[in-house]
Amino acid sequence: MKRVPGSSGAQGGLYAAPSIFWLSVFFLAPLAIIVAYSFLTPGARGGVEWTPTLDAYRAIANPTFAKVTLNTILVAIGATAITLLIAVPCGYYMARSERQTLLLMLIMIPFWTNFLIRIYAWIAILGNEGFLNDILLATGLAKQSVRFLYNRGAVMLVLVYTYLPYAILPLYSTIDKFDFSLLEAARDLGASKLGAINKVLLPNIKGGILTAFLFTFIPIFGAYAVPLLVGGTESYMLGNLIADELTKSRDWPLASAISLVITLVTTIGVLLLLRANGNAVLGGSGDGEPAVSEPAAAIGGSR
Amino acid sequence: MSRPATRRRSSFSRSVFVGTIVFLSLPLFVLVLYSFNASKSGSWTGFSLRWYVKLFTDSPQLWRAFGNSAIVALSSALVATVIGTLGAVAVNWYKFRLRAYLRTITFLPMILPEIIIGVSLLIFFSGIGMRLSLFTVFVAHVSFNLPFVFLLVLARLEEFDFSIIEAARDLGASERQTLLKVILPLSMPGIVSGFLTAVTLSLEDFVITFFVTGPGATTLPLYVYSAIRFGVSPVINALSVVMILGTVLLTWSTRNFLKYIAAK
Numbered sequence: 001m002k003r004v005p006g007s008s009g010a011q012g013g014l015y016a017a018p019s020i021f022w023l024s025v026f027f028l029a030p031l032a033i034i035v036a037y038s039f040l041t042p043g044a045r046g047g048v049e050w051t052p053t054l055d056a057y058r059a060i061a062n063p064t065f066a067k068v069t070l071n072t073i074l075v076a077i078g079a080t081a082i083t084l085l086i087a088v089p090c091g092y093y094m095a096r097s098e099r100q101t102l103l104l105m106l107i108m109i110p111f112w113t114n115f116l117i118r119i120y121a122w123i124a125i126l127g128n129e130g131f132l133n134d135i136l137l138a139t140g141l142a143k144q145s146v147r148f149l150y151n152r153g154a155v156m157l158v159l160v161y162t163y164l165p166y167a168i169l170p171l172y173s174t175i176d177k178f179d180f181s182l183l184e185a186a187r188d189l190g191a192s193k194l195g196a197i198n199k200v201l202l203p204n205i206k207g208g209i210l211t212a213f214l215f216t217f218i219p220i221f222g223a224y225a226v227p228l229l230v231g232g233t234e235s236y237m238l239g240n241l242i243a244d245e246l247t248k249s250r251d252w253p254l255a256s257a258i259s260l261v262i263t264l265v266t267t268i269g270v271l272l273l274l275r276a277n278g279n280a281v282l283g284g285s286g287d288g289e290p291a292v293s294e295p296a297a298a299i300g301g302s303r
Numbered sequence: 304m305s306r307p308a309t310r311r312r313s314s315f316s317r318s319v320f321v322g323t324i325v326f327l328s329l330p331l332f333v334l335v336l337y338s339f340n341a342s343k344s345g346s347w348t349g350f351s352l353r354w355y356v357k358l359f360t361d362s363p364q365l366w367r368a369f370g371n372s373a374i375v376a377l378s379s380a381l382v383a384t385v386i387g388t389l390g391a392v393a394v395n396w397y398k399f400r401l402r403a404y405l406r407t408i409t410f411l412p413m414i415l416p417e418i419i420i421g422v423s424l425l426i427f428f429s430g431i432g433m434r435l436s437l438f439t440v441f442v443a444h445v446s447f448n449l450p451f452v453f454l455l456v457l458a459r460l461e462e463f464d465f466s467i468i469e470a471a472r473d474l475g476a477s478e479r480q481t482l483l484k485v486i487l488p489l490s491m492p493g494i495v496s497g498f499l500t501a502v503t504l505s506l507e508d509f510v511i512t513f514f515v516t517g518p519g520a521t522t523l524p525l526y527v528y529s530a531i532r533f534g535v536s537p538v539i540n541a542l543s544v545v546m547i548l549g550t551v552l553l554t555w556s557t558r559n560f561l562k563y564i565a566a567k
Contacts, residue, residue, distance in 0.1 A: 011478055012397020016405055019390030019449065023408040026446040027420070030427035037426060047429070090323050093316035103320070105554075110327040112550040116509050116527040117543045121330030123531065124337060124540070131333045134346055161330070164323065214414070222416020224510050229531060239418045246422060246514075259422050263415060270414050 031263070034256035046250040056257035065241065065258075072237045075152065076221040079159040083167045083216045084209065086160070091171030091208070092201075096180065104172075111165040119229050122158050123149065126230075150232035158226050163219060167212035174208025175201075210273050218266050238262055331547060338540035354541040362538055368526035371437060372506055375522060379444035380501035386445075387452030388494050392486055394453075395460040396468070409450040420447060421514035428515065435517030443515045444505045451504060452497035459493025460486075499557055 038056050040048040059065065094103045110118070125131045126148035136142035148154060178201065186196035202209070224239030231237070238258055245255035341351035358365070387409075394405060412420060424443050425435075433439060471485045487494070509524040516525060530539050 010399075012393045012399035013401075015389040015393035015397070016399060016401065018386040019393075019409065019453065020401055020405055022386055022445065022449060023405075023412070026424065026427075026442055027412055028408055030423035031419075033427050033430055034423045086319060086323055089316035089319035093320040096316075106324050107327065108554070109547075109551060110331055112503070112554060113331060113543070113547050114524060114527070115507055116524045116531070117334070117539075117546060118330060120527060120531050120539060121334050121543070125330060125333050129346065131337075161326070164327065168323075218414060219416055222418045224418045225513075225528075229528075239416070242418060242422055243514075246425065252426060255422060256426065259419050263419050266415055266419075 034259050037253050038257040038260050040253050042251045042253050046246075046252055048252055053253075056251075056253040059251075059254050060257055060261065068236050068238060068241050069261075071152070071235065072221065072239075075156060075159070075223075075227075075235070075237060076217055079156045079163070079220050080213060080217045082156070083160050083164055084212060087164060087167035087171050087212055088209070090168050091175045094168070094172045095175040095178070100176075107165055107168055115162065116225070118162060119158060119226060122154075122161065122230060126154060149230055150235075152231070152235040155223075155227050155231040155235045155237075158230050159220050159223060162226065163216040166215040166219075170211040170215065171205065171208045174205045174211075178204055214270060214273065217269070221265065222262050334540050334543045334547070337537065338544045340537065340540075343537060354537045355545075358538050358541040358545070364521075365523075365526055365538070365542065368521045368523045371440075371520060372523040375437065375441050375444055376502045376505035379441050379448055379505050380498050383445045383448035383452050383501045384494060384498045387449045387497060388456045388487075388490070390449075391453050391456035391460055391493075392482065392490075395457060396486075409453045412447055412450045413454075417447075417508075417510040418514075421511040424511070425514040435515060435520070437517075437520040439515045439517065440512055440520055440522065443511050444508065447508070447511060448501035448504055451500050452494075455497040455500060456490055456493040459490045463489055495560070 037048055039052050039054065041051040041053050041055065043049050060069075090107075094100060094107075097103055123130070127133070128145045128147060128149075130148075132148065133142070133145040136146060137144075182200050182204070183196050186200045187193070191199065222239050223237050224243060227235050227237045227240055228243075231240075238261070242255045242258045242262075245251045245258065336347075338354055339350050339352070340347055341353070342348035390405060390409065393399065394402060421443070424439075424446070428435060428439050467489070468481060468485060471481045476484065506523070508522075509528060512522055512525060513528070516522070521529075527539060527542075530536060
C-alpha cells in the first residue's frame with residue numbers, strides 16, 4: 001500500500017538531510033560528548049582535563065549517591081504505580097462513556113496549564129499559609145498550620161498530578177478499541193466481575209498499560225523541577241544531583257556519568273518492554289510509533 | 304447492549320474518574336480564587352482586581368519574559384515544522400541510506416528525560432564555545448520539537464492512500480510538483496497539529512530551557528520559576544488565570560480549525 005521504491009534515492013536523502021543533520025549535531029553529538037566527559041578528570045572551574053579516569057563512576061557508587069539513587073527509584077516506582085492505578089479505571093470510564101470529547105477536555109485542560117504554574121498551584125494549596133491550612137485552621141481541625149510541603153509525599157503527589165494525563169490518554173485510546181462484548185461474554189459464562197477484568201480486559205490492554213508506564217516512569221525517573229520546588233533534602237532525586245554537580249560543585253564528569261546512568265536505565269527499560277511486547281507497547285501498528293504520537297497530538301489539540 | 308448492567312458495572316470507574324477530575328481541577332480552582340484575593344498573603348480577605356491591574360500595567364519583566372517565550376516558541380516551531388515535515392515525507396516515501404538511523408534519532412529524544420537533553424546540550428554548547436543566549440534556547444527547542452512534528456506528520460502520511468501519488472506521477476507531475484501540490488496539502492492537518500504541538504511544548508518547557516539559557520534570555524516558565532523561588536507575588540495567580548483562559552480559548556479554536564482543515 002505504501003513504501004514506494006521512490007523514483008530516486010537522492011530525493012529522499014535530500015528531504016531527510018536537514019532532520020538528520022539537526023538531530024545528529026544537536027542531539028546525538030551532545031550525548032556522545034557526555035559519554036566522553038564521564039571518563040575524564042574534572043577541570044578546576046567546570047569543563048574537563050583530558051586525563052582519562054574512572055573517578056566519576058567510583059563516585060556514583062559511594063553511599064551518599066546510592067541513597068539518592070534509591071530514593072529516585074522508590075519515588076519513581078511509587079508514583080508510577082499510583083498513577084496507573086488511577087489511570088486504568090479513568091481510561092475505562094472514558095472509553096465506555098457516550099460523551100468522550102467532553103471527558104477528554106476535562107482531563108486535558110489542566111494538562112495544558114503551564115507545568116510551572118501547576119507546581120506553583122500545589123505550593124499555594126499545601127504551603128504553610130496555603131489553601132489547605134486556611135481551611136484546617138478556620139474549621140479548627142488544626143491548632144497551627146501543618147507542614148505539608150518539602151517532603152517525599154509532596155513530591156509524589158505533584159508528580160502523580162503532573163503525569164496522570166500522560167497515563168490516562170494512551171490507556172483511554174487502547175481501551176476504546178477494546179471489544180466490550182468480550183467482558184459481557186465472560187460474565188455470561190460465569191466469570192466474576194474481577195475475574196473478567198483480570199482475565200479478559202487487562203491482557204487485552206497490555207500495550208496501553210505499558211505505554212502509560214513508559215510515559216510516566218521515564219519522566220519521573222529524570223524528574224528535576226518537582227523535587228527542587230516541593231521536595232526537601234531527603235527527597236532529593238538524581239536530576240537534582242546532576243544539576244548540583246553541574247552548577248555548584250562544577251564536577252562535569254560526574255554530572256555526565258549520572259546523566260549516562262539515567263540514559264541507560266531509560267533506554268534499557270524501553271528496549272526490554274519493546275522486546276517483551278513487540279510493537280504493542282507503542283500502539284501496535286506496523287511501524288511502531290503511532291501511540292507515541294497520540295498524546296503528542298492531544299497536547300496540540302488535534303483530537 | 305444492556306444499559307442498566309453497564310451503568311452498574313462502571314460505578315467504581317465512575318467514582319475514580321470524578322475523583323480524578325476534582326484532583327486535576329483543584330489547583331486551577333485555587334489559583335482562580337486567590338487571583339481575586341485582596342491581600343498579599345495566603346488568607347482570603349476580600350474580592351479585588353488589583354493583581355490583574357498590576358499584571359497588565361506594572362510587570363515589565365514579566366512581559367519581557369513573555370516576549371522571549373513567544374519569539375522562541377514561534378521560531379523554533381516554524382523551523383522544526385519545516386525540517387520535521389520534510390523528514391517525515393522522506394521516511395514515508397523514499398528509500399535512502401540512513402533511513403533507519405533517522406527513525407531512531409527521532410524516537411530517542413522522546414523517550415529520554417528532559418534533564419538529559421538539557422544537560423548534554425549545556426555541556427555541548429560550552430564545549431564548542433557557544434555563548435548561552437536566546438539563540439541557544441531556540442536551538443534546544445527545535446531539537447525537542449522536531450521529533451514530535453516528524454511523528455505527527457508521519458502518522459498523517461501513513462493514513463492516506465498512496466495511489467493518489469502514483470496518479471499524480473502517471474499524469475506527469477514532477478517530483479517537486481508532487482510534493483507541493485499533492486503531498487503537502489494532504490498532510491496539512493498533521494503539519495498544523497505538529498506546529499501547534501511544537502508551539503505548546505516550547506511555551507511549556509522549563510527544564511531544558513533552564514540549562515541552556517543565558518543572561519537576559521528569561522522565558523515565561525523561567526520567570527515563574529524565579530518568582531516561586533524568590534518570593535511569590537499574587538501577580539503570578541492572575542497570570543496563571545490569564546494563561547489558563549488563553550489555553551482554553553486556543554484549544555477551542557484549534558479544535559474547530561483542525562476539524563475545518565480535516566473536512567476540506
